[in-house]
Amino acid sequence: MTPKETLNAYKERLEAYLDALPLSGAPDQLKEAMRYSLLGGGKRLRGCLLLMACEMAGGTVSEALPFAAALEMIHAYSLIHDDLPAMDNDTLRRGKPTNHVVFGEAMAILAGDGLLTHAFEIMAASDHPRAFRALGEIARAAGVGGMLGGQVLDVTNEGAAPEKALVEAIQRGKTAALLTAPVTAGLILGGADEKQIEAGRAYGYHLGMAFQIVDDILDVEGDPALMGKTLGKDEAEGKLTWPACVGLSQAKRDAAAHIDAAVKALDVFGGAADGLKALAYSSLHRVQ
Amino acid sequence: MTPKETLNAYKERLEAYLDALPLSGAPDQLKEAMRYSLLGGGKRLRGCLLLMACEMAGGTVSEALPFAAALEMIHAYSLIHDDLPAMDNDTLRRGKPTNHVVFGEAMAILAGDGLLTHAFEIMAASDHPRAFRALGEIARAAGVGGMLGGQVLDVTNEGAAPEKALVEAIQRGKTAALLTAPVTAGLILGGADEKQIEAGRAYGYHLGMAFQIVDDILDVEGDPALMGKTLGKDEAEGKLTWPACVGLSQAKRDAAAHIDAAVKALDVFGGAADGLKALAYSSLHRVQ
Numbered sequence: 319m320t321p322k323e324t325l326n327a328y329k330e331r332l333e334a335y336l337d338a339l340p341l342s343g344a345p346d347q348l349k350e351a352m353r354y355s356l357l358g359g360g361k362r363l364r365g366c367l368l369l370m371a372c373e374m375a376g377g378t379v380s381e382a383l384p385f386a387a388a389l390e391m392i393h394a395y396s397l398i399h400d401d402l403p404a405m406d407n408d409t410l411r412r413g414k415p416t417n418h419v420v421f422g423e424a425m426a427i428l429a430g431d432g433l434l435t436h437a438f439e440i441m442a443a444s445d446h447p448r449a450f451r452a453l454g455e456i457a458r459a460a461g462v463g464g465m466l467g468g469q470v471l472d473v474t475n476e477g478a479a480p481e482k483a484l485v486e487a488i489q490r491g492k493t494a495a496l497l498t499a500p501v502t503a504g505l506i507l508g509g510a511d512e513k514q515i516e517a518g519r520a521y522g523y524h525l526g527m528a529f530q531i532v533d534d535i536l537d538v539e540g541d542p543a544l545m546g547k548t549l550g551k552d553e554a555e556g557k558l559t560w561p562a563c564v565g566l567s568q569a570k571r572d573a574a575a576h577i578d579a580a581v582k583a584l585d586v587f588g589g590a591a592d593g594l595k596a597l598a599y600s601s602l603h604r605v606q
Numbered sequence: 607m608t609p610k611e612t613l614n615a616y617k618e619r620l621e622a623y624l625d626a627l628p629l630s631g632a633p634d635q636l637k638e639a640m641r642y643s644l645l646g647g648g649k650r651l652r653g654c655l656l657l658m659a660c661e662m663a664g665g666t667v668s669e670a671l672p673f674a675a676a677l678e679m680i681h682a683y684s685l686i687h688d689d690l691p692a693m694d695n696d697t698l699r700r701g702k703p704t705n706h707v708v709f710g711e712a713m714a715i716l717a718g719d720g721l722l723t724h725a726f727e728i729m730a731a732s733d734h735p736r737a738f739r740a741l742g743e744i745a746r747a748a749g750v751g752g753m754l755g756g757q758v759l760d761v762t763n764e765g766a767a768p769e770k771a772l773v774e775a776i777q778r779g780k781t782a783a784l785l786t787a788p789v790t791a792g793l794i795l796g797g798a799d800e801k802q803i804e805a806g807r808a809y810g811y812h813l814g815m816a817f818q819i820v821d822d823i824l825d826v827e828g829d830p831a832l833m834g835k836t837l838g839k840d841e842a843e844g845k846l847t848w849p850a851c852v853g854l855s856q857a858k859r860d861a862a863a864h865i866d867a868a869v870k871a872l873d874v875f876g877g878a879a880d881g882l883k884a885l886a887y888s889s890l891h892r893v894q
Contacts, residue, residue, distance in 0.1 A: 343751020348758040352750070399719060404711035423692035427715065428758055431687060434719065435749040438726045442742035450738040454730035461723040462640070463631020470636040470716055 321596035328366040328379070333357075335383045336390060341436065351421040351429035352436070355394045359412045364389040368500035368507075370597070371518055374590045375508025382507050384444050385452055388437035389500050392460050395433035396496075398426055400469070434460075452503040459499030468492030477556035480563040486527075488558060493533075494526025501525075501594075517586045524580035525598050531573040532604055534559035535566060577602050609884035616654040616667070621645075623671045624678060629724065639709040639717035640724070643682045647700045652677040656788035656795075658885070659806055662878045663796025670795050672732050673740055676725035677788050680748050683721035684784075686714055688757070722748075740791040747787030756780030765844035768851040774815075776846060781821075782814025789813075789882075805874045812868035813886050819861040820892055822847035823854060865890050 319327070336356060341349050365386035372382035401408040401416040402423065409419050418426035437460075441453045458464055468491020475484060501522040505515045537552045538561055552559050561569040580598045584591035607615070624644060629637050653674035660670035689696040689704040690711065697707050706714035725748075729741045746752055756779020763772060789810040793803045825840045826849060840847050849857040868886045872879035 341750055343749070343755050345750075345755050345758045345762065347762055348750060348755065395719075399715055402715065404715060424761060425758075427687055427690065427692060428754060428761070430719075431683075431722065432750045432754050434722055435745065435754060438741070439745040439749045442738065442745045450730065450741075453726070453738075453741075457723065457727040457730045461631075461727045462629055462633075462636060462720045466716060466720050466723060467631050467633050467636065470633045470713075473712060473716070474633065474635055 321593070321600050324593050325366055325597060328369045329362045331379055332362050332365045332369065332383065332386050332390070336387055339387065339440070341432075344432065347421075347425065348428060348432055351417060351425045352394075352432050354420060355398050355417050355429065356391060356433060358394075358414060360390075360393075362390060364393050364496060364500045367497065367522070367594070367597070368504040370593050371501045371504025372508040373504075374587055374594060375505045375510035375514065377504075377508030381444075381446050382504055384440045385449075385456065385503055385507060386500070388441045388456060389496070389503075391433040391437040391440070392456070392465075393496060395430040395437075396460075396465060396469070398430040398433070402426060405473070446507060448506050448509075452506045455503045455506065456499045459495040464491055464495035464499075466491075468495065472557070475558055478558060480558050482563050485558045485560055485563050489527055489530040489560065490523070493530040494523050497526035497529060498522030514586060517583045520583035521580045521594065521598070524576040524583065525601065528573045528576035528580065528598070529601055531560045531569050531576070532601060534561050535569055535573070536604060538566060574602060609881070609888050612881050613654055613885060616657045617650045619667055620650050620653045620657065620671065620674050620678070624675055627675065627728070632720065635709075635713065636716060636720055639705060639713045640720050642708060643686050643705050643717065644679060644721060646682075646702060648678075648681075650678060652681050652784060652788045655785065655810070655882070655885070656792040658881050659789045659792025660796040661792075662875055662882060663793045663798035663802065665792075665796030669732075669734050670792055672728045673737075673744065673791055673795060674788070676729045676744060677784070677791075679721040679725040679728070680744070680753075681784060683718040683725075684748075684753060684757070686718040686721070690714060693761070734795060736794050736797075740794045743791045743794065744787045747783040752779055752783035752787075754779075756783065760845070763846050766846060768846050770851050773846045773848055773851050777815055777818040777848065778811070781818040782811050785814035785817060786810030802874060805871045808871035809868045809882065809886070812864040812871065813889065816861045816864035816868065816886070817889055819848045819857050819864070820889060822849050823857055823861070824892060826854060862890060 341352060344352065368386040368389055369379050369382050373379060397411060398417045400406050401411060402418055408416055410416065417429055421429065438453065441449060441456070460466065468488050471488045472492055498519055501518040502515055505518045510518070534552060537549050540549055542549050560572065564572065577598050581595045584595055629640060632640065656674040656677055657667050657670050661667060685699060686705045688694050689699060690706055696704055698704065705717055709717065726741065729737060729744070748754065756776050759776045760780055786807055789806040790803050793806045798806070822840060825837050828837055830837050848860065852860065865886050869883045872883055
């Protein structure tokens with residue numbers, strides 16, 4: 319199978335699992351608003367990373383699915399809240415109207431809260447012997463020292479002078495944290511040892527940094543029709559990005575270096591890491 | 607000690623613990639906004655219930671503190687998001703400007719998200735052998751079949767005809783869920799058996815129902831100066847309340863009956879339940 323076919327096989331399992339989630343006890347309107355964003359497409363990169371990492375460590379997709387679903391819920395909640403009028407005020411996401419445009423602001427706030435809370439509920443319902451530790455990895459990654467902290471730095475530093483250390487902190491939190499946690503949590507569930515978990519952490523960090531740099535490069539020179547969203551917003555809003563710090567050419571070289579570092583970190587897994595390595599390389603292709 | 611003195615002793619421990627929380631990794635502005643609402647006063651009823659339930663089952667306050675703090679974080683997040691312009695649009699809470707009035711809407715949304723996520727992060731950092739089960743109780747109570755579901759029913763049914771079953775469902779979710787989880791989680795942490803945990807669940811449910819009914823009675827006939835908030839809002843907004851269903855006199859009788867049922871449920875604990883029983887009785891005094 320090509321890397322893309324491999325990824326699609328994981329993605330299909332995850333999509334089916336997400337679609338079948340009962341969201342038990344949720345009032346109909348809340349369920350509808352949550353499902354709109356949770357099932358609204360997307361690459362499922364975070365969930366698939368978790369499934370692949372778990373398998374790489376000797377675990378099964380089945381035992382990892384609730385955690386992969388939790389990551390997708392956390393990702394979906396963060397997008398709903400980011401798109402709110404008081405935040406980025408985006409009306410389009412993946413070519414569809416954003417949650418608050420369809421359901422109103424109040425329900426969008428509640429749908430985001432619901433997805434975040436349900437992520438923990440679904441993980442807490444797992445009977446996996448290492449579920450608690452995996453949940454902790456994901457909670458920290460989503461939290462004030464992870465994704466959320468990165469978003470706050472991003473929002474509060476709009477218009478500031480581009481400075482490498484600050485941009486690195488923003489990217490580490492906003493993007494890399496929630497690409498690292500699936501890998502470490504997946505490895506924990508799959509039974510990896512501590513050295514392997516730290517290797518996965520390095521992979522996730524570098525993948526995340528590369529991913530955000532590539533995203534920011536595409537915001538400058540991508541094709542709006544292919545991207546399904548408004549481009550050029552970063553510069554218009556004075557967002558701190560890596561290309562703004564070092565220029566487009568150097569940013570491309572840095573992204574490539576991050577991918578090399580990500581791939582190298584996985585050498586400890588031997589051939590079992592081929593899937594995750596190919597996934598890392600493929601994330602560069604968008605700008606090469 | 608009087609019930610009030612007992613409660614205050616727990617409250618002081620919890621306040622000191624909350625104030626000392628590092629909120630590790632949070633950017634300064636986020637930390638400030640989170641602390642503004644987390645340390646903004648309040649009765650600490652949820653946290654204290656958890657500490658008392660844990661002790662009643664033979665556990666210690668120390669081992670229960672992270673979970674009590676988590677409940678107060680979840681409560682604080684729900685108030686921040688409830689007060690937002692798109693939701694209840696409240697500008698005053700406990701006599702102080704609400705979070706979004708002080709920090710702006712974007713930061714208020716993020717501070718709420720941060721408190722919710724940090725609640726799980728702090729519980730996940732516990733090394734208590736029954737931490738995972740306690741976390742699950744709290745996640746379910748905060749979730750789409752609990753507090754959040756109740757809030758959605760509350761918001762989406764404004765102006766509907768008062769109907770007992772619907773009001774019961776709203777109160778069960780919006781209020782009782784997050785008063786029940788501290789009791790069951792505290793009992794789990796303290797080492798209670800299944801029968802005791804179910805007794806605690808009954809106590810929490812009836813306490814929660816009484817608590818909401820009393821709140822709604824006070825919204826009709828309370829003293830604004832004593833309450834520190836705008837009264838009469840329920841009727842103005844067409845909120846579904848128990849007094850609106852059955853009248854004020856019957857609502858008072860029903861609240862008293864819930865308290866009796868709550869107290870009776872704790873008989874299984876003998877004299878160890880005196881504190882929680884007194885707390886239940888004291889919640890009625892506000893309207894008698």
